[in-house]
Amino acid sequence: MYEQKTKETDSSVIEFIESVESPKKRESAYKLLDIFTETTGYEAKLWGTSIIGFGSYHYKYESGHEGDAPLVGFSPRKAKISLYFATGDTKRVELLKDFGKHTTGKACVYINKVEDIDVGVLKELINQSVIFLNETYPDI
Template sequence: MSSTTKTRPSGETIAEFLAGIGDPQRQADCRTLTTLMQEISGYPPVIWASSMVGFGQYHYRYASGHEGDMFMLGFSPRKQDLTLYLLAGFDEHAPLLARLGKHRLGKSCMYLKSLAQVDMAALRELVTLSLQRMHALQASTH
């Protein structure tokens, strides 16, 4: 069964995407996240579904037969918050999250108002650990 997901690369360039962010502070935060995630991952930024910046890619398949491709880590400059997609989750990272500063969590999303409110060293470590876990999960499924 093939995927019909809308979450796929859009073809837009990172320069076009970043230039389209109206708020100067949000744009600066997104430039910082792009640099951070590209540096950590070694993957170039790819715009997914016209609103997310992703790094790396993996293939998933659910027991239901649904399958598709997704980025390994990424972010989106949503209206309310910067949304970081750290798909490996946060269960094992309580000490880092305590150091991070102001944030909210979903299952695999982290919501930040601004990078000025977080400890960038803790964020760097969280991104690194998330990517390492995604690589380990991919290796264990092949």
């Protein structure tokens, strides 16, 4: 049976941020912590060993696979900062056009630092992701 690897933990978000080697990444992580907390109204939780998540939802696919995930989040990784938003939301693509300097992967949006992006657009991405996931995965 599949066991979900990235689960909410009781580890300290502040201790995790303090363990980030790069002072610039640490500074961006604190800024993002404030922005995500203020925008979502959720307390930050560490998911797995390196994702700072806000809120949570329970998903269940037609295949029967199910689990829990943060509504939104970020991770100050060595190369870039990963931002986690809902991937199936079509409004995400439009919002990213005005987001600033970033790259995208399958599920993540990558930035180097907060100063490279439009914080207003970031807040819209956060809000839109929370709305989309709450509508897509109402309490099962």
